[in-house]
Amino acid sequence: MTFKLRKIVLAATLATAGAMTALAGSAQAGTLTINIAFKGASQRAVWQQVIDEFKKAHPDVDVKPSFVDEEAYKVQLPGWLTTVAPDVVNWHNGERMAYYAKRGLFEDLSGDWSKNGWNTTYASTKEASSYNGKQYAAPTVYYSWGMFYRKDLFTKAGIGAEPKTWDEFLDDCKKLKAAGITPIAVAGRDAWTLAGWFDYLDLRLNGNAFHQKLMAGEVPYTDARVKKVYTTWKQLIDSGYFIDNSLSYDLDSAQPFLFQGKAAMMLMGTFITSGFPASVKPEMGYFQFPIIDAKVPTAEDGPVESLHIPSKAKNKADAHTFLAFVETPDIGAQLAKGLGSLSANSKSPEPEDPISKIGFNILANTKGGIAQFYDRDMTKEMADEGMKGMQQFISDPSKIDDVLAQLEQTRKRIYKK
Template sequence: MRRFLFIFLALLIALTTMAKEKIIVNSYMSDPAPRKAFAELVEIFMQKYPDYEIVVNTFAHEDFKTLLRTWLAAPKGTADVVTWFAGERMRYFAQMGLIAPIEEVFAETKWEEYFPASFKSTCSYNDKIYFVPQSWYWWGVYYRKSLFEKLGLKEPKTWAEFLDLCETLKKNGITPIAIGTKFPWTAAGWFDILNLRVNGLEYHIKLTAGEVPYNDPKLMKVFEYWKQLIDRGYFLANNAAYEWQEGATFLFRGQAAMYYMGQFIKDVAPAEVKDDLDFFRFPIIDPSVPLYEETPIDGFMIPANAPNKKGAVLFLKFIASKEAQEKFAKDLGRLAANVEVTPPDDHAKKGLSMIVASSGVAQFYDRDTNPEMAEVGMNAFIEFMQNPTRISSILDRLEQERKRIYSK
């Protein structure tokens, strides 16, 4: 009996010693392509560090946005690493003390050895780094090359050319602009680019910082351009009934011609359509306004209540590496945040060239704006698309909300 107990205890000790240390990652990468690409990164990490086991919990993107606040505010942490967005969205949690600074990730090498110096401000708060960027991407007007060739259409450079293009498409029985606004961030993309084209980046930054009244005449001008497209019936009908991916199916099937969207639209495109997708820079509205674009940055944070911060830091060091960023960028056609990684294909090179040639970039409305204001604003954009004649009252109501939220 003693011998049996001795053997049992020895086996128990051995099994305990062999137990792997867990790192829990909560992820919003729920679309098949990014989910697969991230899963392969996790496998590479576990091969390099066999003492660790990564457990990935994946949530639908919109659900994740709601759940994250609950996880971060909980007395006991449920995740060691979470996916999220750079900019105001990250700073919001940093200000509240809900995420941990990650200086340890860069203890052995400087930030600039990993990432562009220009990225540091959008990944920091109070001179401390809280965010590891993984990839970034551009927004453009995506279209089917074969459809444009069939109808003899060219990429428009100006607003007048864009309107002519939309009218030609409509006369040919094709919806000019696909969009799905069941979740309102897609409409926010239209607001952003129109404001950047009409009023420029400095004005846009002041607006998203709560420093510009929403009923300012300059902002009204943005909605007047937007209203031209709505009044002429250029947007997909009943678009509030569709999620963004569902709106994209109209483009993929050739029933709609264009979709103003981020590069990740290629993640959900059928294999036979991917190579037929191209994009052009959103047209010039006011020639006196320099060209500015949107380039959101995605990446990772460590919750302040993370159970395994040591493991989380090790994982983020891996995520920051050239090896990890190059693979993820190549798999998805993204632009890696790591400065050593070149664009993975011609499509990405074109996107990078467009951004390099621009006069400046913004993140995205709900990433640059106070989260409460962003939610109110995006819902207002949807209301405007459904009832464009109400724009004055909508903007007056937004201005009341701005004063309340920013106390200005």
């Protein structure tokens, strides 16, 4: 083969290879892979519905969703993010998001927040979506935590209005007890229900900024502010305001205290409303956890579900387009209804259910920040030890100092601070 002919063949080969690469690139650019964690058929169905609507709006994008059961998803996610990553994943905000952002595995979405006006519509969840001042999450839904109560039992005890302050709350507990009604049901066998009490007492006494430092292992458990959370909690226990032997009951076995009129209140997330018996539902009310210190900006627990673009995603352009599509008021409301939650978008239509409506307004108007809940705001190992400590405290409230000293040793070991 002559030199000239070799050059022509080589040029043709390179041109063909270049054309094929360009074709592969354009095909790849039009394929959007999305991995979704779900619990139950209804959750999968609502995500499929949203993806179908996106396809109609963007017919040029070939969407390939994969639906994975939530428990399996948790195990598989680290592998996806470090190898062949999908273009979009759903996950949780707070520490669980920061864990991957810290390792460079989630794309910085700060530009999307500015461009799409999310700083306003998702103002209450911005802090939980951020790591080191940058946003790595697009919030979808969350749910509210607050005090469920029996309206008829309040009336029976002569309580005319929901308590707004801690003093009013303590006064109502006193009235309920005098009327022969246990003020508060708690499911201490499920340690996470105790964590809800810790979160709210800490948020109301010390605020979310302090709470997040504690969750990040930056504050000693022997700090006087942490002890104040436990001493405030102890006052409720010493006054006999919780059901007896609360460590014997999990959530399923504690709720009947409320349903049967044996206890008047329970601190819990709005996800329990679907389990209320029809006969009791009209008597159930819901109010914001009372304000203890008016000087502390009011923060709430509102665990947030979110969407993320992995750093190793291949089709980031369409991934950003998909996030912008989902982060709208109508899609937010659609997801919230299908997932049994609340839309994180403050401009979404209010939910119809009365308790969900109260929860939506509490979270949408929160100025002091949204915490993700105790075991989502810190590392799993510390959360497990912390909740074990809460059960030890409930078992013997006089052992506050011992429990906190033990937790401080654990904090030093885990965080090496």
